[in-house]
Each structure stands twice: as C-alpha cells, then as structure tokens.
Amino acid sequence: MDSILTLQNIDKVYGRKIKTQVIFDLNLEFNPGSFNSIIGQSGSGKSTLLNIMGTLDRPTKGTVLIEGRDTGALKKNDLSKLRNEAIGFVFQFHYLLPEFTTLENILMPQWIKNKKIEPEIQRRAEELIEVVGLEKVKNNLATDMSGGQQQRAAIARALMNRPRILLADEPTGNLDSETSDSIYRLLKDINREFQSTFIVITHDKKIAERTDRIIELKDGRVYTDVSQK
C-alpha cells in the first residue's frame, strides 16, 4: 500500500541563537485509512511533529511527502490549498471562530474553498452535525456551547471537506473522561466510514490502545512503533 503521508529524515531545531533540537532524524510512513495514535511524555515533540505533518511548520531538515508530493517544494498558496482540501485539523484548543455559529464554523472549510454552498454541501454539513450530535445547538454562536460541544464542532469542521488526512492534537485534552470517550468513539466511527487517515496525539494509553497503531515518541525520536491486529 502506498503511504499517504511520509516523513523522511526530519530534524527540527528551535531557536536561532540558542538552538534546541526537538526532533532527530525521524522517519515515518502512514497507510491510507489507518487510525494512528502518537503518545509520549510532555515535551517529547508530538505537537511539533504533528504541525510539521500538517505543513503548519517546516522541518529544519528532511522531507514531508503528502500523497507523494514534496510539500517543501510547494508554493505558499499551494500549501494553503493542500491544507484546505486534503487535511483536517483538530487542535487541543478547539479554536472555533466565536463570531460564527456552529453550522457556519462547520461550513467554513467550504467557504474557504470559495465554493457556493450547494444543497448537497449543506446536507453534508447537517449530516456531520448529526454525527457529532449538535443538532440542538447548530445555530448557537460557538461561544454559547460547552467545551465538549465545541470540540465536536471542531471535529465536524475538520471533516467538512472530506480530508484524506485528519490530524488531531490531544483533541480531548481538557475534557472529562466520559466526553473524551464518546469523542474517540466518534472518531473511530468516522475513520471507518470516511476512510480518511487519522493521526491523533493522545496522552491517554487506554485510548491509544484502541487504535490501529501506536507510535511512542521519546526525546524527539520514535521510541516504539506498534501496529495492532
């Protein structure tokens, strides 16, 4: 199976004067449709790695290939387009736009595409709202929802453009265990249904154990890499 996302010899060094290297010669490949988790201690470089995979940050050295394309060679606007069309992000802090309603936030990736919202797209958004269970609050402003609801909305938003890759950085990091459990079940269902590739950072071993593959980072290197089933 061809890798959908490939990291080759990635180094990441922060700082100009005082240099701190946080990723060391890292190589990883991800299979299309797989559900991967990344675990590791705080400060081990998980977020840094995820941001590099999502083209939000550039590696100091090495190559990021997305669907076989070298992202380092893409122009800024092409990167933006790639992010819009191929990648969905769920961040630890949900980051909905407080000026917009839930439904509008979920439609945002389509708006960014500068597409007219066809009935079919509208239906897709409504469906996603149902999937994440936010029918009752879909016309609320993002700020008028609980943390769990906002995180669900952020997940629905990340899925709006049917991304081939979904990147999530501790999406349940500041939610109670019950809510976070339901969100993982949701992610799992969606992964199965939409066949996107999921790469999720978590600090919760129990959750990681329910994914196809667990990658553990330690001090900027892959410490263990275990595929299950």
Add this chain to the structure above:
Amino acid sequence: MRFPLKIAWRFLKSGKGQTLLILAGIAIGISVQVFIGLLIQGLQTSLVDSTIGNSSQVTIESRENNGAIFDYQEKEDTIREQIEGVEELSPTLTLPAFISLEEEAESALIRGFEFEKAEGIYGFREKITEGTLPENSGEVMVGIGLAENLDLEIEDVLEIFNFDGDQGDVKITGIFDIGVTNLNESWIVSELQTAQEIFQREASVTAIEIQVEEVFDADIIGEEIEGLMEDDVKVTNWKDANQDLLSGLQGQDISSIMIQIFVVVAVVLGISSVLAISVLQRSKQIGILKAMGVNDQSASLIFLFQGLILGILGGLIGIALGLLLSYSFMIFATNPDGSPVVEIVINYNFIGLSFVIAVAASTLAALIPAKKSSKLQPIEVIRNG
C-alpha cells in the same frame, strides 16, 4: 473575493461597539471636512458675488481715455457668436460730469445704459427705492447717497455740464440703492440715448460691459475677446483689478485644504489604530483560518474589506451629517433680515470627492493591519494556544 468579504462583514458586525466607534470617527471627520469645505466655498462665492456679482467682469474700452466706440453693436454680435461662456453684454456710455448747484458744482458719473441689457448685470429694477426707471429721453435716476447729499427728490430737474461745454437738463424719475456707498453717491443713470444727447456722442459708447458664466474664467474669456478685437480697444477683467481679493481667496483655499487634510489624517490614524488592535484581537481567528487553508492574500483582504466597508458607511453617514450641519448653519446663522449669513451651495463634485477620500483613506488605513494579517503565521497561534 466573496470569502474575505463575508468574514470582514461578520468581524465588523460582531465587534459592534468597536465598529460603531470607528464609524462615528470617520463620520464625524468627514462631516467636518464636508461642512468646512462647503462653508468656505459658500463664503467665497458670496464674497465674490458681493464684489463682482453686480459689476462688469470683462470690460471693453477704447485705449483712449473716455474714447468712443462706434461699432459697438457689431462687436456685441461678434462676441455673442464666437465666445462661449458670456452671459451678459451691455454697452454703456459713461462719462464724468458736474451737477450745477446754486453756488457750486457736484461731481457725478453719468451712466447711459440700454436698460434691457444692463439689467442682467446691475438689476436696477430691484434696486429702485423710490420712483421708476427712466424711460424717456431726458430722464435719469440717481443714487440714494447723491439724493441725500443734495437733498434731491423725484421730479427734480438737474442741470448737468462738463468742461467740454456739453450740457443738458435731466429730470429725476427714480432713486436707487446699489449697495456700494461711493457708487450711490456719484451715479446718475439714464437711457443710453439720454447720455448720448447730453454729451453729443451720438451712436457711440465708451465701453461694453460683460458678465461671464464662470467668474474665475474672466481672464481667459477676456483674452479670447481681445483676440477678436481691433487694436483700438483694450479688454480688462475683474481679476486683474482685484489681486488682493484673489490672493485672499487663495489663502482661504489653502487653509481650508489644510484643515481638510488634517481631519482626514486624523481619521486615517484613528481607523488604522483601531483596525490594528482588531488584528491583534483576531489573531487567533486569522491563524486558525490560515491553518484551514486561507491564503495570505485573502487574510489581508479581510482587513482591507473592513476598511472599505467602514469607509463607505462612514463616508455616507459623514456626508449626510455634513449636509445636515450645513443646512442647520444656514437656518440658524442668519442676518437680521432672516437671510443666511453664508449661502451654502451643495457642490456635488466636492461631495463626491469627499466620499472618494473617505473610502480611499479608510482602505489606506487598513493597509497596515492587512499587512499584519497577511504576515501572521498560523503556527504562532496554534503553538501558543
């Protein structure tokens, strides 16, 4: 283009307090700019009008002092046919003379007009305070100052003479007040023919007086006319004779423009500082939008559009306010007789320009925030929570 506009509009709508504050700033600035501009224009118009509104703006005279022009009819026709922008043309025979009194003589200026033509310049009909226009040969009207000084009344007969030996008796049919003291004290106005008879200058005039449509074009029209005339006449215009007034007006223009520029600069600074704050406040949103694939151009357009929208709305409100101010000024700042101190005329070009300035200035003010928005890296926002 639709996307940044949509976001811009929503940002403005959800930051209502801030938006209203900037709008108020732009609107007040533009209203002041419009009001001051219109007021100064009104002042200048009324000043120019009171100075030259009722006098000749371009004058054709013989080169010889008080020399005769015989072909004045012909000259009139030529000018009417060939020169554009001429509004009134009036031939006049104007000569100094004396009124003989019992023991002495009073100097005066006899002005013979074809009243139909002179009316457009001097508007005598409205300025008669007593009696009527002189219609027949041998009839005159005198200025109110002259009438008071010499104790003249309607039906009085005056004996007029000059040192060339010309003389004649005229009967007063009316008294006028032309609004300028020294003219009121010296003018004796008659039909052209009456003046021609007194001075034995049949079929000639001393000058052709002209008013033009655009008073500030008087010098240009004067030159055009001069080009058509033979060398025996000279053409003068009001601008040559009123350099002081002109430089006064120019000074006013410059100070008015300075005021307007400072107002606009203040508006620009105000908008750009508020928008700059708004970029900071919304850096999270901008970062997340960029992470979702909004490119740098669209990110900067979000703020340019905010400037544009603020400029359009603020400009419209400002112009409405400025007009309201102007009307109020006309209604409340009045002379004792109820007429406005300054007659403000709505100059559509000026107002259009003010609108363009409001929109351009606001968009310009949004440039720095737009640049900031374009430069913002999504990773900064995401890394720092």
